[in-house]
Amino acid sequence: xxxxxxxxxxxxxxxxxxxxxxxxxxxxxxxxxxxxxxxxxxxxxxxxxxxxxxxxxxxxxxxxxxxxxxxxxxxxxxxxxxxxxxxxxxxxxxxxxxxxxxxxxxxxxxxxxxxxxxxxxxxxxxxxxxxxxxxxxxxxxxxxxxxxxxxxxxxxxxxxxxxxxxxxxxxxxxxxxxxxxxxxxxxxxxxxxxxxxxxxxxxxxxxxxxxxxxxxxxxxxxxxxxxxxxxxxxxxxxxxxxxxxxxxxxxxxxxxxxxxxxxxxxxxxxxxxxxxxxxxxxxxxxxxxxxxxxxxxxxxxxxxxxxxxxxxxxxxxxxxxxxxxxxxxxxxxxxxxxxxxxxxxxxxxxxxxxxxxxxxxxxxxxxxxxxxxxxxxxxxxxxxxxxxxxxxxxxxxxxxxxxxxxxxxxxxxxxxxxxxxxxxxxxxxxxxxxxxxxxxxxxxxxxxxxxxxxxxxxxxxxxxxxxxxxxxxxxxxxxxxxxxxxxxxxx
Amino acid sequence: xxxxxxxxxxxxxxxxxxxxxxxxxxxxxxxxxxxxxxxxxxxxxxxxxxxxxxxxxxxxxxxxxxxxxxxxxxxxxxxxxxxxxxxxxxxxxxxxxxxxxxxxxxxxxxxxxxxxxxxxxxxxxxxxxxxxxxxxxxxxxxxxxxxxxxxxxxxxxxxxxxxxxxxxxxxxxxxxxxxxxxxxxxxxxxxxxxxxxxxxxxxxxxxxxxxxxxxxxxxxxxxxxxxxxxxxxxxxxxxxxxxxxxxxxxxxxxxxxxxxxxxxxxxxxxxxxxxxxxxxxxxxxxxxxxxxxxxxxxxxxxxxxxxxxxxxxxxxxxxxxxxxxxxxxxxxx
Numbered sequence: 001x002x003x004x005x006x007x008x009x010x011x012x013x014x015x016x017x018x019x020x021x022x023x024x025x026x027x028x029x030x031x032x033x034x035x036x037x038x039x040x041x042x043x044x045x046x047x048x049x050x051x052x053x054x055x056x057x058x059x060x061x062x063x064x065x066x067x068x069x070x071x072x073x074x075x076x077x078x079x080x081x082x083x084x085x086x087x088x089x090x091x092x093x094x095x096x097x098x099x100x101x102x103x104x105x106x107x108x109x110x111x112x113x114x115x116x117x118x119x120x121x122x123x124x125x126x127x128x129x130x131x132x133x134x135x136x137x138x139x140x141x142x143x144x145x146x147x148x149x150x151x152x153x154x155x156x157x158x159x160x161x162x163x164x165x166x167x168x169x170x171x172x173x174x175x176x177x178x179x180x181x182x183x184x185x186x187x188x189x190x191x192x193x194x195x196x197x198x199x200x201x202x203x204x205x206x207x208x209x210x211x212x213x214x215x216x217x218x219x220x221x222x223x224x225x226x227x228x229x230x231x232x233x234x235x236x237x238x239x240x241x242x243x244x245x246x247x248x249x250x251x252x253x254x255x256x257x258x259x260x261x262x263x264x265x266x267x268x269x270x271x272x273x274x275x276x277x278x279x280x281x282x283x284x285x286x287x288x289x290x291x292x293x294x295x296x297x298x299x300x301x302x303x304x305x306x307x308x309x310x311x312x313x314x315x316x317x318x319x320x321x322x323x324x325x326x327x328x329x330x331x332x333x334x335x336x337x338x339x340x341x342x343x344x345x346x347x348x349x350x351x352x353x354x355x356x357x358x359x360x361x362x363x364x365x366x367x368x369x370x371x372x373x374x375x376x377x378x379x380x381x382x383x384x385x386x387x388x389x390x391x392x393x394x395x396x397x398x399x400x401x402x403x404x405x406x407x408x409x410x411x412x413x414x415x416x417x418x419x420x421x422x423x424x425x426x427x428x429x430x431x432x433x434x435x436x437x438x439x440x441x442x443x444x445x446x447x448x449x450x451x452x453x454x455x456x457x458x459x460x461x462x463x464x465x466x467x468x469x470x471x472x473x474x475x476x477x478x479x480x481x482x483x484x485x486x487x488x489x490x491x
Numbered sequence: 492x493x494x495x496x497x498x499x500x501x502x503x504x505x506x507x508x509x510x511x512x513x514x515x516x517x518x519x520x521x522x523x524x525x526x527x528x529x530x531x532x533x534x535x536x537x538x539x540x541x542x543x544x545x546x547x548x549x550x551x552x553x554x555x556x557x558x559x560x561x562x563x564x565x566x567x568x569x570x571x572x573x574x575x576x577x578x579x580x581x582x583x584x585x586x587x588x589x590x591x592x593x594x595x596x597x598x599x600x601x602x603x604x605x606x607x608x609x610x611x612x613x614x615x616x617x618x619x620x621x622x623x624x625x626x627x628x629x630x631x632x633x634x635x636x637x638x639x640x641x642x643x644x645x646x647x648x649x650x651x652x653x654x655x656x657x658x659x660x661x662x663x664x665x666x667x668x669x670x671x672x673x674x675x676x677x678x679x680x681x682x683x684x685x686x687x688x689x690x691x692x693x694x695x696x697x698x699x700x701x702x703x704x705x706x707x708x709x710x711x712x713x714x715x716x717x718x719x720x721x722x723x724x725x726x727x728x729x730x731x732x733x734x735x736x737x738x739x740x741x742x743x744x745x746x747x748x749x750x751x752x753x754x755x756x757x758x759x760x761x762x763x764x765x766x767x768x769x770x771x772x773x774x775x776x777x778x779x780x781x782x783x784x785x786x787x788x789x790x791x792x793x794x795x796x797x798x799x800x801x802x803x804x805x806x807x808x809x810x811x812x813x814x815x816x817x818x819x820x821x822x823x824x
Contacts, residue, residue, distance in 0.1 A: 068713030085708055087519050087699030087771040088692070096696055097713035099689050106687040132519065 013039040015211045016053070021156060021187040026178060028198045028219065029191045030231055031208035031424075037191050040208070041158050044189075045077040046070040057155070068097060076149025077158040084141055086134035091116040093133055094148050119151035120144075123177050139170035146177060157181060158189045163197060164422055167282030167450075175201055193424065194451065195224045207231055231425060239429050240457035241436040243477070247460075248272030251413050251444045257302030259285050259292065263468035265302060270413070275435060275445040277459035277476070279452055280488045285468035286448045287334070290415050294331050295320025306413070324415075325357065330406030334417035334448075340402045343391040347383055348372045350390050350401050354409035368408075375404040380430055396427025403434060414438065417448045419458075432458050452481045464488050519695060521765030522817070523777030529763075530780055533787045541794050547666075555670040557786030559584070559734035562674070563753055564760035564782045565681045565775065566730025569723040571761050572685075572694050574701040574770025575619065575626035577724065580731045580757050582637035583608055584750030587735025589641045592650030592745025600653055604732050611637065612728030616721030634754070641747045648746035652739045660740025670737065677733065678779060684726070685775050693719050699771030752803070759810040760785050768814060 014036045021027055029037050042048045044055065046064035055062045057073065064070050070077065084093045091112040092099075100108040109130075116129035123143055133141060142162055149157050159178070163171045178201055181188055190202055198205065199219060207214040207230045214230055222230075228239075252270035263285070270276045278286040291297040293304060295315035304311040306327050315323065321331055333339035341350055352368045359365075372386050379400040383393055390398055399420065406414060419435065420428045435445055435458065449455050455462060456479050464472040464487040472487035538545035563580050570577045587604050611633060618629040662669045685691040693709065697716045700708035710716045731753075738749050758768075764781030766773025788809075792802050 066713065067711040083705070083708055083711055085696050085699040085712075085771075086703055088696055092692060092696075096692070096709070099692065101689065104687075106683075107689060107692060 013211050014043075014050075017208065017211070017213045018053075019206055020216070021189065022204075023155065023185045023187050024182055025203045026182050026188045026190050026201050028202035028205040029189055029208070030193075030198065030205055030227065031214075035208040035231075035424075036211040037208055038160065039211075041077065041160055041189065041191065044070070044075055044156070044158060045079075046075075071149070071152045071154065074153065074155040075158065076146070076152060076154035076156070077160070078142055078145040078149075078162055079160050084133045084144060087132065089130045089132055090120075090127060090136075090144055091129035093144065094119065094129075094151055115151060116147075119147040122150050123147055123180070137170075139166050139173070142166070142174065143177065146181070150181075154186070156187045156189070158191075160191045161193070161422065162190075163192060163194065169282075171197070193422070195227065196453075198227070199224065228425060239425070239432070241433045243460055244273055244436070244440050247274045248442065251307050252446065253305040255303045255305075257289070257304065258300040259288050259297075259468040261300045263300070266470040268463055268470060270444050270446050272412075272442050272444050273439055274460040275439050275447060275458055277447050277449070277455035277462040278465050279449075279455050279462050279484050280465040280471075281485075282450060284465045284488070286465045287417065288468070289465070290331070290417060290446070290448060293320070293415065294324060322357070325354070325409070325411070327413075328411045329413040329415065330354075330409065330411035332402055332406060332414060332416040332419070334421065336398055336402050336421075341390050341398060344389055346387045346389055347376070347381070347393075347401055348386040351375055351405050351408050354405045358409070371408045375408045378407075379404050379434060394424075394427075396423040396431075399423050399427065399431060400434075403431065407434075407438065412443045414443065414445045416445060419447060419449065420451070420454060428454075452484055456480070456484075519699075519772055520774035521767060521772040521777055523765040523774055523780060526763050526765060526777065526780045526784055530784050530787065533784065533791065537787065537791050537794070544790075544794065551668050551671060553786060553790055554674065555668045556790075557783055558670045558674045559737045560753070560756055560760060560785060561779055561782040562677055562737065563731050563734040564757040564764075564778050565677070566727040566734075567754070567757035568761045568764075568766055568773055568775070568778045569685075569694065569726045569730075570626070571758070571766050571768060572698040572770060572773050573720055573723055574698055574768070575720075575724075576630065576758065576768070577615065577727045577731075578627060578630040578754045579611065579615065579633035579637060580727065580734075581750035581753035582634045582641065583611060583728050583731040584735040584738060584753050585747050586611075586637045586641045586644075586750075587732045588652070588739040588742070588749055589645040589745040589747060591652040591656060591736065591739045592645060594650060595653075597653030597655040601656070601736065604736065605729055608728040608732035609725050612725030613721060615728070616724035619724065620717040620720050638747075645745045645747050648742070648744055648748070650745045652743060652745070656736060656740045657743055660737055673737075677730075678775070681730075682775050690719065690722070694723060695771055697770075702767065702770040702772070752806075755810060756785060756806065757782075759806065759813065762810060762813045762817070765817075767817060 017036065017040060019029075019040065029040070031037050039048060043050050044064070046067045046069050049065070055064065062073055064073060064075070085096070088096065091109070094116050095112045100111045102108045113129040120127055120129070123146060125143055125147070127136070127140065127144075133144065136144065146157065162174060166174065175197075178188060178190070190198070192198055202219050204216060205219050205222065205227065206216040207227070209231065248271055250269045250271050252268075254269070255267045256265040257267065258265045278289065280286060288297045288299070292299040292313070293311065293315065295317040298314040302313065304313060306324070306329060309327065311323075324331055337343060342353070348368075351372050355368055355371060356365055376383070376386065381393075381397050381400050381404070383397060390401055393401065414435070416435075420431055423431065439445055447455065447459060456476055459476045462474050462476055462479050462484065463470045464474070464484055466488040474483065474487070543549055563584065567577055567580060587608065590604050590607065591600050593600060615630055615633055618624045619626050659673070660670055664672065685694070693714050696712065696714060697709040697719060700706055734753070735750065739745065742749060760781035761773065761778050762768060762781070763784050764773065764777030764779070766777060789802065792805070
């Protein structure tokens with residue numbers, strides 16, 4: 001791809017960006033959110049058309065008018081938003097739009113399933129091709145999309161944040177598949193915000209910033225620090241803010257909590273002024289614990305005190321979040337798009353909805369203009385104005401709006417799942433600072449995250465969760481990724 | 492894993508397989524086995540309760556009577572698979588009988604009926620796909636437009652339909668009424684389209700995308716989604732017209748009110764048959780079963796001398812009951 005430019009309305013998304021992909025390499029594409037990575041890849045996938053510039057494959061000029069043409073031209077994309085149809089089977093998805101037919105004009109399922117099995121086998125998968133996609137896990141769906149590209153004999157694979165929703169075991173399998181594709185001579189574009197993955201999988205990195213090319217380097221010459229410096233344009237001395245030392249009284253006190261009938265009971269304490277982490281491998285019960293406090297999971301037993309008030313367990317799902325809010329506890333869900341924000345509504349609505357919910361439904365709604373502008377200013381939200389719909393913001397700004405809702409509602413305890421999922425480094429750092437100053441102001445924060453580095457850097461204390469119970473507790477300054485993994489696995 | 496555990500595991504999978512068969516949760520065909528059981532139970536109850544029910548004559552009559560509903564419901568299912576609804580089905584049926592009663596030769600009137608139905612469906616499809624009008628609004632308007640035209644053509648029932656229509660519906664072959672054969676033929680054709688062709692799979696694909704909120708998903712696979720949606724509305728109207736031809740043959744005349752309520756009956760039949768109104772899930776056999784259940788209920792209520800007004804109320808209640816208790820697990824995430 002050379003000299004690609006693209007503008008949406010007045011804003012320039014890409015300004016004369018060039019990218020060269022070589023067979024048999026994994027090419028990382030990095031940059032903060034809104035840097036133009038996704039736009040560049042969507043052009044390659046035929047979703048958008050470039051305003052200028054050209055795409056060549058083996059010297060031949062390509063025009064990719066529609067997404068389906070991209071696959072015909074040997075370009076396969078696994079987008080963040082998965083594109084498989086969940087009510088069709090794996091084989092049907094693989095052949096959709098190109099189904100082979102029998103003499104009678106019916107769809108030739110035998111041929112489809114045979115070829116699907118072969119494509120899946122290339123990835124070392126043994127899935128039944130007649131399984132409906134709705135029965136597959138997120139990881140399996142991504143593997144099916146990759147198999148889709150293999151079946152079409154694609155030469156270029158684009159993986160746009162493929163690990164965003166995967167757990168550690170699935171990431172390992174995915175990495176294996178990527179290596180296999182690379183060894184088969186495919187060119188792979190890998191977009192991710194996670195440094196460890198980039199260094200583990202990729203050979204070359206191209207960095208974009210504000211729609212412009214910063215540079216392309218072999219990864220062997222880079223270190224995580226120099227890569228971050230390239231992305232943000234400065235050395236990132238303090239990604240994480242300083243830790244505090246003083247803690248106050250306990251605001252969450254959990255005793256003899258049993259998640260499942262057969263699991264070991266555990267206790268934990270969250271105090272004012274501290275940021276507490278629940279770490280561990282994915283799906284070991286961290287989320288179940290948080291969700292049992294808001295009523296989305298029924299624990300087997302135990303006691304939970306919030307600010308001295310005992311929470312009746314199991315919590316009724318209809319009242320869970322409201323009950324917490326009345327106690328001054330904000331719950332920030334994992335998936336801001338599905339569970340947190342009202343994407344079609346304006347920034348102001350999204351922020352004030354927490355304030356409104358404290359009043360009776362028939363009282364006059366105030367506009368809370370001051371709260372909104374204060375929140376936006378303190379969070380450093382970049383947006384066209386308070387009436388801008390939230391879906392028009394970048395991921396980082398969306399996350400800030402979500403946090404802002406709870407801060408504006410004057411809560412002093414925050415339960416947060418994935419505080420920086422799909423957020424660029426600049427915004428991450430700002431969110432960490434916000435959380436830290438929230439804790440220093442007498443608040444308390446409980447954080448779940450898939451990114452262990454984030455937990456170590458951000459938090460004061462870490463509980464390691466494994467098999468539905470807490471197996472270890474450590475101070476964050478003493479913790480390392482290795483120690484946490486060790487604690488989880490040796491339990 | 493020891494063998495005892497293995498057995499327990501396989502026990503579990505067998506049990507979950509059986510459960511899935513009934514709830515249709517892991518199938519694109521939806522929950523059709525349960526309505527089939529309901530149908531059998533209803534049939535058994537009716538044959539125990541009333542002597543005249545279980546005779547070949549009554550059964551064939553029942554099928555012949557149910558045929559227009561079966562056909563209209565099959566048409567309705569095309570649209571429901573796409574997450575749409577066609578409320579103009581009843582009006583198309585009345586309109587068709589009115590056209591057929593125009594006292595012209597059959598070889599002109601019968602093709603004309605289907606051409607007009609195709610045009611009606613085409614208009615519905617264009618309004619829905621190109622002008623982004625909600626299917627309920629688009630087809631509700633069409634319902635009224637056709638109602639007006641039909642009443643203009645034939646304010647009260649009357650006229651005679653071509654002989655060929657009457658003899659095709661009234662006759663019998665080997666003691667079996669002709670509508671049974673016609674019905675089987677229609678079902679075969681519909682099966683080929685829905686479950687045995689690329690077009691059918693694409694309908695499921697488009698509907699699945701719509702139900703999951705990713706309306707572009709099928710389009711991104713290179714499927715001509717708008718054209719396929721328009722074709723589905725055309726199919727729906729043409730099946731409705733066929734149902735109209737059947738009814739015209741039975742009543743021998745044109746009637747502006749004969750199709751009244753057919754759209755809700757058809758939608759109910761499709762819903763009973765396990766199709767999800769959000770789109771992407773359903774099956775032809777389910778729909779046929781659903782229509783037969785409706786016909787049995789009507790037959791049973793008639794035999795039990797229940798007032799037609801109460802029957803109407805019961806039908807309305809059935810629709811909301813069925814949809815409310817459907818296992819509407821959203822497909823996808």
